[in-house]
Ligand code: FAD
């Protein structure tokens with residue numbers, strides 16, 4: 152693989168999770184010059200940690216209508232039913248692609264595919280590779296990227312998008328009147344410099360924003376960079392208030408939140424309270440397999456009632472062999488002092504998945520010509536107010552296929568033009584604060600989001616969060632404009648931007664729907680509407 156960054160590509164992809172890699176493979180197959188840039192090691196992504204699996208209708212006992220119904224039910228009235236059907240319909244074909252690329256989904260002794268069950272699914276339909284589905288998919292996609300010779304650059308951080316409107320303001324001549332994408336600035340952490348890359352098409356596949364919260368299942372890369380970049384060029388973000396809290400992560404005193412997949416409950420394990428009693432029947436007819444928002448709220452309530460720091464998953468009572476079905480979880484619990492075969496696992500909810508994001512059409516296009524978004528960073532209308540478990544990997548791989556077809560058509564029809572993009576200018580004044588202030592800002596941001604924008608909200612708490620975040624945003628931006636950029640500064644700048652957007656979205660939604668539950672508006676509004684927000688300052 153050549154490792155020199157060229158000044159121009161046909162398609163620049165930001166992110167090397169399931170969305171970015173799947174998209175790259177299909178556009179490169181058509182002969183276009185594709186480059187993937189990723190901010191850390193190539194496998195480091197939410198995708199790599201996915202456990203439960205990927206949902207699709209592959210059994211004769213299941214059908215598309217049921218998958219659609221379950222998705223709509225979980226989404227609490229906010230999914231777009233046509234989009235749900237379109238995306239889910241393509242699931243089986245994309246599963247077939249993954250299998251052909253080398254993903255060996257777990258099978259039963261008789262050779263049939265093993266299907267797991269998770270919250271909100273009326274049927275067993277979750278294909279998995281034991282409990283390391285994401286790693287198996289990431290490894291297979293990366294192997295295919297290498298085989299096809301697609302260029303992938305590690306440790307390049309996308310800072311900001313370059314648009315026609317922006318460069319015209321700087322006096323650069325750009326053909327035509329309309330706005331469109333022209334390229335992107337990257338911080339090259341290998342050489343500690345900023346580079347400019349031109350491209351008529353840019354794909355944001357930057358994943359989620361779980362790191363806006365103190366406790367999260369997400370790895371450190373999940374800092375909402377794509378949403379922040381898009382909003383800085385004036386694009387609205389949609390439905391950001393719907394941060395999904397996963398009900399079951401291993402409780403620990405050091406703040407680490409290792410996921411315990413919902414598939415564990417799919418194998419019959421129940422959540423139990425401090426007295427050892429199952430409690431979910433009180434909250435929903437589907438009890439332990441109710442949709443995720445219901446289970447997370449129920450746990451929150453039980454913990455508040457009892458004063459206990461966690462509830463427990465009653466794994467010793469699971470029928471079947473826990474270490475064989477969930478080897479990764481078993482090992483990780485053991486490492487942290489919990490033997491899941493002999494003792495229940497203490498669990499708590501944690502921020503997990505961003506249901507909102509950059510609004511896209513069914514071909515991944517955004518409102519800006521040439522800019523596409525795919526995967527967790529995008530908001531297609533599939534998840535509504537609460538994503539159905541294991542629909543995320545599916546959405547990413549289905550949408551990447553559709554988007555890649557659209558991008559190939561766009562590239563084939565476009566008229567080539569050349570623009571000299573302005574080079575990056577770093578802040579040349581040393582920042583006035585000490586560097587340590589930035590990490591204090593980050594701690595305060597994550598704590599604020601956890602304490603005031605969590606599972607149960609109120610207007611007063613959200614307003615408190617808004618005013619704290621505005622102060623933080625001012626301080627962080629002042630630092631940003633005066634300092635030389637680096638990775639942590641760039642991430643904090645994006646985190647505060649996205650956190651503020653989440654809070655403003657939550658304040659706009661004056662009802663309780665799906666993942667957004669507020670004491671001040673406990674009921675559903677009559678009409679289900681999407682929330683759109685743009686940053687106050689850019
Ligand atoms: P990611 O896989 O997160 O990839 C984002 C990429 O963008 C990374 O390579 C990152 O480094 C890069 N990036 C980000 N910002 C920048 C930047 N500024 N510059 C350069 N590169 C950047 N979903 C399911 O459907 N089933 C599951 O079983 C499941 N289990 C999960 C378990 C865990 C622990 C977690 C955290 C999530 C799980 N999810 C699951 C959700 C699912 O894994 C993610 O939604 C999905 O993998 C997102 O894929 P993506 O390609 O959009 O983003």
Ligand code: SIN
Pocket residue numbers: 201202203204411412413414504539540541542543
């Ligand atoms: C899990 O395995 O419980 C996570 C699945 C998901 O987020 O879809």
